[in-house]
Amino acid sequence: MTTYAILTEDLRKTFGGTVAVDGVDLAVPAGTVYGVLGPNGAGKTTTMRMLATLVRPTSGRARVFGHDVAAEADAVRARISLTGQYASVDGELTGAQNLTLMGRLLGHRHRAAVRRARELLTVFGLEEAADRQVKRYSGGMRRRLDIAAGIVVTPALVFLDEPTTGLDPRSRGQVWDAVRALTDGGTTVLLTTQYLEEADRLADRLAVIDRGRVIATGTPAELKQSVGAGALRVRVQDADRRDEAERILADVLAQPVHHDDDPAALSARLVDPDRAGAALRAFTHAGIEVSALSVGQPSLDEVFLALTGHHARPDTAEEPLS
């Protein structure tokens, strides 16, 4: 029988008149990485805050390792650690002091807490910055310290709220390594993200959330299959010829073509990657100069479009194309 780290039934949260979470059902098997994907304001953070006992559900139920988040908050707290979207460390303190504080709050004596802090600082490559105030850390260092603070005592379940938003690729890779190491040790990870690539690399299963509801669940492969193998993005040299290019692209790919905010850009679902070459040839034939053409995974916006029929909100960060 599967043990579930998280089980929610029809979880709802209303703030005043605003519905933030509108009936979420999640089943997160223990020992897995579960990704919650969605744009800003979709209800990801509120869902996580309910599961971490910080916010009480308006209705519905949520259990963490069988313990109700509202009725047995302490039992839940003894099994989780939370790394929020905004650094959950004290900027005035040094890295070492932050980790020592966490150790003491979790029950270590001062000396043991200091020892554990030094160990983790070394592991996360922060030993040289150990005695520097955290407000002088770079974003990546801060985030690593944040994650270290979450594992001073190895938790059964780790919540990571958008752990790599705003990080450079190298720091992002380090965070990903840490997440994999956590699951190797048996810890369950629930992470929210706006990046499909991140969800794809890390998560065993995904839930896509939009406007407070789960609109799709499955493995990353299943999710991508439902959207299409990939996306073709084209930027024409002359924005005036975009309409012409759009007709050609629609013809070659046999797919609806979308306009981007950029007046010279187009994108379309790419079922067969070989058709990208055909599209480029067709542009050349028509004399349309193309300044950029790329094939990539569907962006979060495209996943949304496919799943919901509407665009993710405009402030949503797009997955960087490689």
Next chain:
Amino acid sequence: MSIVPVPTTAPSADPLRSALASGARPARPGAAAVTLAFGWLALLRIKHVPSQLFDVTVFPLIMLVMFTYLFGGALAGSTGDYLRSVLPGILVMTVTMTTQSTGVALNTDIGDGVFDRFRSLPIWQPAALIGPLLADLVRYATSAAVVVGAGTLLGFRPNAGPLGLLAGAGLVLLFAWSLSWVWTSFGLLARRPESMMFIGMLVTFPLTFVSNVFVDPATLPGWLERCVEVNPVTHLVTATRGLMHGEPVAAQVGIVLLTCAGMVAVFAPVTMRLYRRER
């Protein structure tokens, strides 16, 4: 579910994996241990931002010197005589005014992600507030030491000696600590640190000036005299003067202790309720 620890004797190629494997959870800490940890945090923050100590060092010094020489001649005939009665008053005044910064600091910090982390820990939650309040006692004691030290240099000689000094200062610190709970409540209610500061001024100015700190209430108009008489700060000043100069003030000390108990009994639960509130 339980985490299966990897035997630490097995060589691990990956330091992160071995660090995770050695992160066994110690026994749940008691309320006292957690409170001390939060107090340690607050002291570290003072250490990193020593400018926080300005209001408990420079400010009392200015108040003491300024009022002693400004009013001393006019109100008591000489600065030496005035110092005898005004020093305990200045002590009460400066420490009382300092207490509101507790609320301002809490209001500033509460929005930080770090408080989310504290609130999701399996700990005795009031510690996150009581710990910093204990560290505040260090700030209040610094303020008291500055006033008494400077006063001694200016010629303040209490009749009851060092013990009376300690008893008087101790009572002031107890009052300040109890009053801090009022500020933690307001600090959690206020939307912005600026509004908390405004509320603080609005309360502490009349509370300290409409009292017997500077003048004999008998010289005031009747209605104002009655305001002064019911002001708890007046009782605190009378009690502190009495303790320092060896005069009988048991009744005033009793009133002060009751006021302290009342403030904690009402505002500590209010603070905790507001702390647990969702934000």
